[in-house]
Amino acid sequence: MKLTRRNVLGLSVGAAAFTIAGIQARPASAATEATQKSIMDFTGGAEPAAGKVSLTAPEIAENGNTVPVTVSVDSAMEGDDLVASIVVFADGNPNPAVATFHFSEMSGAALATTRIRLAKTQDVIAVAKMKDGSVFMDKKQVKVTIGGCGG
Amino acid sequence: MKRLLIAGVALATGLAATAGAIADPVDDTLEIDGTPIVTRTAAPEGHPFDEVLSGWLFREAETRDVSRDSFENPGMIAVEDGETLWNTVMGSEGKSCATCHDDAAVSMKGVGASFPKWDADSQKPINVELQINKCLTEQMGAEAIGFNKKGQRELTAYIKHQSLGMPVKLDLSEGEMQSWWDKGKDVYYARTGQLNLACASCHEVAMGKMIRADHLSQGQVNGFPTYRLKSGLTSLHQRFRGCIRDTRAEQPKAFSDDLMALETYVTWRGTGLSVETPAVRQ
Amino acid sequence: MASKPRIKVPKSASAGEVITIKTLISHEMESGQRKDKEGNPIPRRIINKFTCAFEGATVFECDLDPAISANPYFEFNAKVAQSGTFKFTWVDDDGSVYEAEAPIEVK
Numbered sequence: 001m002k003l004t005r006r007n008v009l010g011l012s013v014g015a016a017a018f019t020i021a022g023i024q025a026r027p028a029s030a031a032t033e034a035t036q037k038s039i040m041d042f043t044g045g046a047e048p049a050a051g052k053v054s055l056t057a058p059e060i061a062e063n064g065n066t067v068p069v070t071v072s073v074d075s076a077m078e079g080d081d082l083v084a085s086i087v088v089f090a091d092g093n094p095n096p097a098v099a100t101f102h103f104s105e106m107s108g109a110a111l112a113t114t115r116i117r118l119a120k121t122q123d124v125i126a127v128a129k130m131k132d133g134s135v136f137m138d139k140k141q142v143k144v145t146i147g148g149c150g151g
Numbered sequence: 152m153k154r155l156l157i158a159g160v161a162l163a164t165g166l167a168a169t170a171g172a173i174a175d176p177v178d179d180t181l182e183i184d185g186t187p188i189v190t191r192t193a194a195p196e197g198h199p200f201d202e203v204l205s206g207w208l209f210r211e212a213e214t215r216d217v218s219r220d221s222f223e224n225p226g227m228i229a230v231e232d233g234e235t236l237w238n239t240v241m242g243s244e245g246k247s248c249a250t251c252h253d254d255a256a257v258s259m260k261g262v263g264a265s266f267p268k269w270d271a272d273s274q275k276p277i278n279v280e281l282q283i284n285k286c287l288t289e290q291m292g293a294e295a296i297g298f299n300k301k302g303q304r305e306l307t308a309y310i311k312h313q314s315l316g317m318p319v320k321l322d323l324s325e326g327e328m329q330s331w332w333d334k335g336k337d338v339y340y341a342r343t344g345q346l347n348l349a350c351a352s353c354h355e356v357a358m359g360k361m362i363r364a365d366h367l368s369q370g371q372v373n374g375f376p377t378y379r380l381k382s383g384l385t386s387l388h389q390r391f392r393g394c395i396r397d398t399r400a401e402q403p404k405a406f407s408d409d410l411m412a413l414e415t416y417v418t419w420r421g422t423g424l425s426v427e428t429p430a431v432r433q
Numbered sequence: 434m435a436s437k438p439r440i441k442v443p444k445s446a447s448a449g450e451v452i453t454i455k456t457l458i459s460h461e462m463e464s465g466q467r468k469d470k471e472g473n474p475i476p477r478r479i480i481n482k483f484t485c486a487f488e489g490a491t492v493f494e495c496d497l498d499p500a501i502s503a504n505p506y507f508e509f510n511a512k513v514a515q516s517g518t519f520k521f522t523w524v525d526d527d528g529s530v531y532e533a534e535a536p537i538e539v540k
Contacts, residue, residue, distance in 0.1 A: 062214050108452070222457065
């Protein structure tokens with residue numbers, strides 16, 4: 001393997017995650033209490049399943065002030081196969097709420113891109129609610145870097 | 152092998168992998184709405200590098216992508232604000248910029264690639280910001296705009312954006328431009344501040360290395376005013392002052408002789424790079 | 434808010450085609466988390482709602498929280514059956530409403 005900075009970072013992150021999992025054994029969906037409560041408010045108490053919704057975000061954000069994120073669900077957006085809304089949380093922000101996207105049949109596709117603020121390295125979480133009420137979740141860790149001498 | 156060792160040490164100690172790491176500028180090409188942008192070109196004679204490299208090559212993929220699309224570039228909001236100012240009457244003479252210069256797409260084409268220029272009246276180099284002030288006070292019956300005040304960044308970005316894609320080229324044969332270039336070179340290599348850093352310490356000697364999580368570029372200025380993800384539209388002298396502040400030195404005033412000389416010299420160091428204004432950086 | 438919102442909508446599309454729309458508006462998105470030089474909290478002032486409608490029917494909506502970056506940017510899709518006009522609306526905390534429109538020809 002060619003050792004580039006990204007590869008090295010990836011290895012370190014992998015090692016760190018392994019350590020944390022080993023010590024704390026947190027469940028995959030673990031989130032702070034505030035985020036967990038917001039997720040439950042959105043889903044009406046249902047625990048979201050993995051899959052269907054996908055969240056795209058950079059592995060390393062150059063600046064936490066402006067981080068591009070895309071959420072999407074593979075859906076025909078017709079009839080019963082319709083995504084009602086997707087909510088995004090930043091689990092490590094002082095206030096985890098980021099945005100809620102609402103779709104319709106005229107959306108054509110369940111996809112949205114925006115730019116968000118991340119206070120530090122943390123998990124970004126997307127939860128999608130289908131027309132039939134079923135809920136799905138995806139999560140990505142985004143590393144927020146600290147700049148040069150100025151920070 | 153050296154890189155491998157460094158990486159190994161970083162892993163073993165659990166320190167940030169950034170310590171001493173080198174990351175090459177990316178192998179990627181930039182086109183903005185169909186306009187090819189030169190981000191890598193042979194350096195002019197007497198340059199410390201063989202190749203001059205745009206800061207764009209040192210950024211992560213997401214930041215590079217925002218630069219490619221003039222719609223997605225948040226700096227373009229400022230360019231549009233600059234266009235509004237261009238057509239706004241300012242001062243007692245009832246003139247706007249457009250009254251004399253008409254369509255900026257024609258009259259300002261090339262300006263962003265060739266400033267600073269020699270100003271015979273003041274016997275100093277003049278940059279776009281000061282040229283705007285000269286027009287305001289001498290032609291339009293208006294007051295000069297203070298540093299970073301009232302649309303200065305926006306109007307400058309609009310004017311420089313008219314040269315998007317054009318290669319940076321200064322005329323050092325005019326007036327005393329050469330001696331200001333010399334003075335600027337002295338400023339560039341002078342160590343300053345509690346950290347005892349010169350511009351060259353980071354942007355020449357350590358170019359390509361990581362300073363914490365920041366990938367050090369050549370410190371080129373072909374994209375100013377630049378939209379920084381950190382702080383929005385940022386003027387060149389604001390960036391100079393920020394860098395100098397970070398060395399824990401006293402900051403020279405914007406448009407002071409030291410910074411005008413530095414602008415002249417650093418602009419020359421980017422000879423041949425395309426104007427990218429408003430570039431998007433971290 | 435001196436700047437006009439920026440919107441990008443294709444001039445034409447075929448009926449039922451999924452098109453991409455991009456919007457960008459100039460706004461500080463003051464989060465309410467920051468303090469001024471005297472240490473006093475700077476009150477929150479953000480755009481809290483964005484709506485895209487086509488001929489009166491809602492296509493896409495977003496509720497924004499203070500974690501949306503300054504100069505909010507959105508990219509999303511739309512599918513329309515006939516020619517008409519998209520209407521975009523941004524609602525500010527202070528009650529201001531910013532609007533923009535873009536026509537599309539459906540062939």
